[in-house]
Amino acid sequence: MDDPQQAETAPPEDAPARPLLHSVRGVFLNYIGHWRPRFFARPSARPAGAPDYGDLDFLPDYSRGYNSILDHCNGLLLYGNAWLYCVVNTATRRWERLPRMDANNYVPYLVFDPALSHGYEVLLFRREPDKPKKFDLVEFLSLLDDMSGVEEDAENEDQDEPAVEPLPRQSIDDLHRLTEWPPSQWTLPVFSSATGEWRERSFVREGEAVKTMASMQQPMEWGPRWRYSVYWRGALYVHCRGAFVARLSLLDGKYRVFNTPIDFEESKHACPYLGKSEKGVYFATIHKYNNLLRVWNLGESSGPIDWVLKHTIELDESTLWAAARFYQHEINGPWILEDNNNDDVEEKMVPLKENIECNSDDDNVMSNQGGCEEQYSHIYFLGFHPYKEVIFLRLSFTGVAYHLNSSKVQYLGKLHPKDYCTAYSNGIYESFMYTPCMVGELSETPP
Structure with missing residues (x-):
């Protein structure tokens, strides 16, 4: 493995980008109501x-x-808001601002494969599918037949004076939302670094559409996102509400929708997470009431797409907290929150090793064999290690790593910024595992 202390240089313009190391260098965190990421x-x-x-x-x-x-995605960050998008490479400190796009009703996804090219794309997904502008009579009546609770009782009414009860407003809204999703041709705004502009791109559906209420299928929602995406082998996998995953192939312009391993009702009680790990696309859930962790791997090598259950683990919350409490009495943790503990960073500085990431050989580790009897708050996902079967978790504002194959627990550190007030509504909004990559073609450099 290359020495990470060696100087990195940008690859030639006609050569694929060169990844740095297959390792996690940290986690970017968004906080609810906080002024910037950490x-x-x-x-x-x-x-x-x-x-x-x-x-x-x-x-x-x-x-x-x-x-x-x-x-x-693979070393590049997308930063900003609905009116400002910047693609950033913090390893090279280069960035570029995308052309202005009013994306207030969209959520963006960044795709980038350094093994193939320097180019990247940003795809925009609507927060909710478009409502049909109008219905013809045949379509309207067919939708009525599909609505539960709609009964024909005209035969029981006076034939001379039929009672026609107006359709409630809520039912009319539901009819507008009861649409085929996604459509046979799904068109998205896409920015390409190759063209330097936004263009519409259409993806043709393979297989059946999902026929359910649009409010259950939208790919994203306001507030803390419990869905993420995975870019894997030329395809973007998006976790959609309603227990579906949309797979869009950027290679051939086709897409398909398939179920997650859990149904919509179960997703109400189990926190879901879509991510990438050692063997590709993973899906995990933590049940809110018994902390049951289940992890699936998506199988696509042969036959139909199918989820393979790999791990079923009863997380001992007291063990996770015991690990945290045991080590934080001695140190704040092997990881720190930047700009949070600057007063003691100098004491924590260590020589740069070949592997400075989560490492079970030299970090504090304990087995999942029970701790104290106290029970605390829920356990939440921070993310998957993209190259190992390790999952990063948080308990309130404490970060831990859980090794799926050995059940080892690592205390990482404190996640609470010093200038962040403690309130019931506050917390971590989103988290992104960061894996550096050396890319030199982004246009802007710091002053």
């Missing part, structure tokens, strides 16, 4: 000129306003 990582001594991955001060409005990390 970077959670292991502090390390860096040679002069080496990148500080968490330093985004060179971005427009980073030090003011409430912009967020919107997505991450």
